[in-house]
Structure formats: C-alpha cells, structure tokens
Amino acid sequence: MATSIDETILLTGFMGSGKTMIGEALAKKLNKPFADIDKIIEEKEGMPIKDIFKKEGEAAFRAKEKAEITNYLTGANVENAVVSVGGGAFLQEDIRDLCMENATVVFLHISWQAWLDRMDMLVATRPVLHGKTISEIRSLYEERQAIYARHHLKITVDGLDPEEASGKIITAF
Ligand code: S3P
Secondary structure (H helix, E strand, O other): OOOOOOOOOOEOOOOOOOOHHHHHHHHHOOOEEEEEEHHHHHHOOOOOOOHHHHHOOHHHHHHHHHHHHHHHHHHHOOOEEEEEEOOOOOOOHHHHHHHHHOOEEEEEEHHHHHHHHHHHHHOOOOOOOOOOOOHHHHHHHHHHHOOOOOOEEEEOOOOOOHHHHHHHHHHHO
C-alpha cells in the first residue's frame, strides 16, 4: 500500500520502543482513534499478557494476536486509525504481509543503548524477557531487528518523548 497519512498507521518495534505512548500521541495529533492490540487481547481475555503466557503458553498468545490484528485491519469494522502491535507480532510472516498491505507500517527503532535505560521497567511485565540475562536480551534485540525490516517508515526514537516522536512520524510522511 502507498504510504498515506490519511489511512491506517501501524506501529511496530521492539518492546519498550514506546509504541503505545507514541501511538496515543500520534492519534491525538491526527484526530484518529487509537488501538493497542495487546490491550484488546487483555480486555477480551480478562487478564494481563503475562498471565496468558503463563496459563496458555506463547503459541496460544500468538494465535490470539494474529486473530486480533487480522480482525482489526480487515474485519467488518475497519477504521482509519493508529494501531500499535506487540513487539513480537511481526515474528509471523503472514502478519507482516497483512500489516504492510493494510496500513502504513512505521518501525519505531530504539538503539540498544537507549533501550538499556528502559530495561528495568520492562522485564517485570514482558514474559519474553523474564529470566533472561542481559546478553540473551541483547541477542533477542538483534534477532528482532530482522523482523522489523518490513516497514514503510523507520523512525529512531532515542531521546524523544511521545510528543516529539509522533511529530517526527508526521513529518516523515
Ligand atoms: C512481546 C511484546 C509485548 C507483548 C508480549 C510479547 C514480544 O508487547 O505483545 O509480551 O514478543 O516482543 P510490547 O512490544 O508492547 O511490549
């Protein structure tokens, strides 16, 4: 799809890159609704993502994630919105394709150095980080860069607050 600010914008990127807060700020600036796919899943399941991982496992979570993204982008109530997806959503190639076809995909890139400053608040709530050493998390960060290679726009968010990052996205169109 051609990148257009008047159509749905989807934010992807590693955990802690600020997808939710930047998405909210961007939606406000553009006067569009904002949807956080992880929040939709949590509301539907009645529990936080970390409990879904614990009770049902990662594969079950990924299936729910795929269903919600597909429904949001191609279902009956499609909206021109700003959408953020979890940092692992693009592990599934068909999700990447679907997002690229139905939205402008914005990759929020955060450098490893900048990410380290946010690490402590993330480890407690992100099951894929739980119990990992720093070097294992670093490897995950590096591996994940490959899945974010499918995007229309890449924005580096180091040192930017959500206001600034969302402004940077708008000027990148
Ligand atoms: C995940 C990222 C999380 C959430 C889940 C798995 C991942 O979302 O979907 O914990 O595998 O990267 P955020 O990227 O919003 O933290």
